[in-house]
Amino acid sequence: MAQTMRAVDIKGGAGPIEALHIAEIPKPTATGSQAIVKIKAFGLNRMDLIQRMGHYPVPAGASKILGVEFSGIIESVGDAPERSFKVGDEVFGLAYGGAYAEYIAVSTHMLVHKPSALSWEECAGIPETWITATQAMYNIAKFTPGKSILWHAGASSVSIAGIQLSSADSASSVFATARQDEKCAFAVETLGATAAFNTTTQDWVSEVKKATGGKGVDIIVDFIGASYFQQNLDAIAKDGVVVCLGFMGGTKLPAGVDISAFILKRCSFVGSSLRSRDEEYQGKLRDQLVEHALPRFQDGRFKLLIDKVLPWENIQEAHKLLEDNKTKGKVICTIG
Template identity: 75%
Template sequence: MPETIRAVDIKGGTGPADSLFITSIPKPVPAAAQALVKIKAFGLNRMDLFQREGHYPLPPQAGKILGVEFSGIIEGVGEDPEKGFKVGDEVFGLAYGGAYAEYIAVSTHMLVHKPKELSWEECAGIPETWITATQALYLIGCYTPGKSVLWHAGASSVSIAGIQLSLGDSPSAVFATARQDSKCEFITNTLGATAAFNTSTQDWPAEVLKATNGKGVDVIIDFVGASYFQGNLDAIARDGVIVTLGMLGGTVLPAGVDISAFVWKRARFEGSSLRSRDEEYQGKLRDTLVEHALPRFVDGRFKVFVEKVFPWEEVVEAHRLMEANKTMGKIICRVE
């Protein structure tokens, strides 16, 4: 009889937060370049909510178990692991799925050695959010020093990472939006952004243009979609790039949207995702994270903001907290 481990499953396959429960599944076996990692902590992401509800198209590599980022200790390796990873190493990493569990089999190409300066909980909050922000800012947004950036949903974990990345690379200005004054204050006072605009009470495209003397911003990172589409075109600078990573504000454009800015501003609009990318693509982003960001985590210039840590037995409450949209940092579950 195969050895089993505990993992979080969903009653009926999809459902609300209270459909999550801990069950037994076969213990994964590492193959080829994989490692078997005993998980110490895993991070929650909004895609987990969509997957739980049955609204997230899974890549073929992902199984039914939720979770894409984790920290832990390598307990075993396949026959051809990446050089530098061995049994006993403390690591954190990115997976296609399966992190809501006691163990995960994951490619060593997506692992990073855990610095002693960071906790298990902090490391579990890095991979998905910081790699997504890196991809959006540099690979898709084509950011270079001296440009300006606007991060929507500025208190979300990806934007918290992205704002820090932007500020660490000589921008002309870094702006953000949020829907609560407390989040705007966090973005400016704690993260150090140039300005943050409350989209519930302010005409944010007009505020962006005012703050940039009418020029607009060079790069916009958006998670909202249809309801911000016109505002993004109004706020983008000439030759700017609008990167869309989510559709929280819908997918159907309202009547009257004016797309002329695509021509007279020479604006580029591009959508992207990370989880659907192949391992080679993700591995290059991991290398960028290690080279560019990891030293700044170690010396304190970059920070992982953790909103709350739950025992993983309280994963239902963790999902409910994420659904409330009140957090300013990562939600982490600790696996005892």
């Protein structure tokens, strides 16, 4: 077998889109519970843009190569893989890094058998986004049927997953926000949200309160951070939970922020991440995904929405699509 492979590299270690290029590097080998997967397709995530610029710390021991989700075929395994995985299996999975490459070394605890009904491209867009939505909604916010929930960035890949999970599991109301009318319409008409509000043209807090009879929403999943902090506290219901997964709107709160809601409403604000979690934690989330969502992917109840598929040689164009913030669904790159 070849000792090298092609992978997306960043000139200088970090930089703008123009720094992305494909280089020849050493091919990984599998040890312990790992498998070597020959990658067919990989999904792009916003964290990839942040890591490319040198602002996203890679977990200790993880590959410095971009990318955490992929689909492909197992080429080899270490000496202690999960018993259900063997050479030749078609799989998709989640890794700590290394997916922008021809091959990846990944724990078999984070692999899922690829259903024949789904394409390589669809499977490459599942792991990071659907597991993140599952973690935020069930494990962090403790969602139960009958609660209301709001997903910010309603056309983002995580919220696309979350809106569908919320509707399928009997949320009383599923709200979304976005900064474009087209994305708001998409959240309602395509994904099934109860209502969606344009944060640039509407007072979304007032709209949420109107829609909930003044109560507010039980769960808010937020990717924006500081610029939505006060509004989230104003819109959250009594005993509600705000789950913060990102800070696209900054990390420094302005003067005058009123935190009285923490006592008056007994609400909680919880930050969370997925990539920094250990393998055991991520493995349990994989099992949740397989049990809870996979059957619904296969029978079509859940939509796997892909905005654009590009050959990986066009990786600069793929990153530009994400940076322009106009996508509704995943950007996927294919190899081969």
